[in-house]
Amino acid sequence: MPQPDRARKTAIYYALPAMAAAVPTIPAYVLLPSYYGDDLGLGLALTGAILLAVRIIDMLTDPLAGWLSDYTGRRKIWVGFGAVIAGIGIWLLFVPPDQPGGWHLFMSASILFLGWTLFQVPYLAWGADLSGDYRERTLITSLREGAGLIGIVIAGAIPVVMMNASRADEIRSLAVMTIIAGAVFITLMIIKVPDRAARNGRRDIANQTGTSLRTRFGQSLRSLRQNRLFVRLLAAWMINGLAGGLPAVCFPLFVRYYLKLDTDAENALILLYFVAAIAAIPLWVLLAGRTSKHRVWCMAMIMAVSAFAFVPFLSTGDWIGFAVICVVTGAALGADLALPPAIQADVDDWDRYRFHASRTGVLFALWNMTNKLAMALAAGIALPILGAFGLTDGGTENSAALIALVMIYAVLPIVLKAGAIGMMWRFPLDRVHQVAIRRRLARRTF
16 A cells, blocks of 8 residues: 555655754854854854844744744745745855954844744644654654754764865855755655645634734733643653753763863764664654653653763773763664654644644744753853863863763753653653544544
C-alpha cells in the first residue's frame, strides 16, 4: 500500500529545511559576537548590548508569529515569507561592510531574527499538523531535529575544511550555503508538503468572528493557562532546557580550564557529542513507538543524569572519560530534541478538544520562546558566576573557580533534570488517551 511511503516522503521533505536553518546557528550565536566586537572593531560591550536587545525583541515576537499563522489558517505563506526575510538578514549580517557601525548590526540582526521567528514558529506548528498519529508524530519530529543536527555538524566542519581561510571567508561561506540550501529545501517543502492548517483551523477560527483581533489574541494567550497539560509540559521543557543550556555554555570552559585539553580535542568532543545525538535518534523513535513518549524522554534524562554524576571524578587530561560522557549525554540530547515536540503536538490535540480552538501556532510559539529564554538564562547564570570566581584569571590554579565550574556544568543540571523527570514521569497523556482524543475530534461538528 503506497500510503506509508507517501507519508514518509512527506516527512522527509518537511524535515530538510531544518538542515539549512541549523547551519547558521553556531555563527549567529557563537562566532558573530566576537567577529563584530573584536575582528570588525565594534567593541565587545556595544556588540553584546545590541545583540541582547535584539534577542529580547525576538523573544517577544514569537507569540504574535504563532497567532498570525493560526488566525490566517496558513503555514506555507508565513514559512516562505519568513525564509525570504531571514535570507536577507543572513547576507547583511554575515557579509558586512569593512567597518560596520552599531546601527548596521542592530538592523541586520533584527531582520535575521524576525525572519527566523516568522519561519520557525509556523514551521514547528506545521509539523504537528501533518499527522495525528501518535507514532508518526515522533517520526516527523525526529527527522526534523536529526536534520537540524546534521546542519550543525556541517557548520562545524566548514572551518576544519577551510583550514587557511579567514574568519570572514568562513562566515561568508556559511551564509552562501544557508541561502542556497534554504532556497532549494524550502521550495521543495512548499511544493510537496500539504498545508493542513488551512483545512483544520478554519472551522475553529470561524467561531471567533465578531471580536477584534486584539481581543482574540489576548484571549488566546490567557486561556492557555487553563490547559494544565500544556503548562506542565512547558515547565518541564523549560527546566530541562536550562539543564541542557548550562553544560552547553560551560563546555569550552570545562574542556579548557578543568580538563586542560587543547582546541583540537575540544572540536573533536563537540563533533562526537552531536554525532552521538544523531545516531541515537532512531533508537528513541523505536522505543517511543513501543511505549509512551514521556516515559522514554524520562529514560533519556535519567541516562544524562547518570553520565553527569561521573563528571566530578574526572581528572586533568581525562580525554577518554569525558568522551564517554559526551557520547552518553549526546545520545540523551537526541531524545530531548525528538520527543518533547511530539508530546507537544499531542497536547495540541487536547487543547483543540478541550477549548474548541485551533492554537497550534501559539502553542509552538510559546514553546520556541521558552527555549530561547532557557538558553539566555543559562548564559546569564553561568558566565557571571564563573567570572566572579575568576575562572579565566588564573582559573586553572583556582580551586574554588573549578569547583564552581563543576557545579554549574554537571551538578546543577542533575538537580534540574531530576525535577523535569518528576514532572513528566506520570504525564497523563499517553498513546491510548491521544487516540481517543483524535477520534472525538474527528466526530466533532463545529
